[in-house]
Amino acid sequence: MKKLLLFLSVSLLIFRASAVDDARMMRYPDINGNLVAFVYAGDIWTVQATGGEARRLTSHAGTELFPKISPDGKWIAFSAEYSGNRQIWVMPAGGGTARQLTFYNSEGVMPPRGGFDNVVLDWTPDSKRVLFRANRTSFGERNGKYFT
Structure with a gap:
């Protein structure tokens, strides 16, 4: 009986540890009409x-952040770290090839007090330009500037 109880306890601990490793949160949601990007x-x-099955649009080894759906619902702009620097990208809302919009060196993965670099904030109302914040200042300054 003691061996069975010990086996069940160890099994439960192993199961709980593996479940924690697989748990991830949905982050940075954006909604436009009936479409949610996250x-x-x-x-x-x-x-x-309204619900349903989520569709994965990106699968790059890098990390994507801050998706924003264009007002016309045709595009998603986002920040991505594909080559060591965070840049601004845009892709069709239905999926497809992403296109890089910025080519500036970012200030690093996460500046100490300036927040993330190259952050997508929104679109212009006509869906033609992306508003983003970047730390394009001399090194040491951490004041984000806004660009389109």
């Missing part, structure tokens, strides 16, 4: 606001 496990996903 980040899960470092990739961008979309789902209808």
Whole structure:
């Protein structure tokens, strides 16, 4: 009986530890009409606001952050770390090839007090330009500037 109880206790601990490793949160949600974009496990996903199965749009080894759906619902802009620097990218809302919009050196993975670098904030109302914040200042200054 003691061996069975010990076996069950150890099994439960192992199961709980593995379940914690697989648990991830949906982050940075954005909604436009009936479409919701969010980040899960470092990739961008979309789902209808009414529910249903989520669709994975990116699967790059890098990390994607801050997805924003364009006002016309045709595009998703996002920040991504594909080559060591965070840059601004845009892709069709239905999936497809992403296109890089910025080519500036970012200030690092996470500046100490300036927050993330190259952060997508929103779109212009006509869906033609992306508003983002970047730390494009001399090194040491951490004042984010806004660009489109």
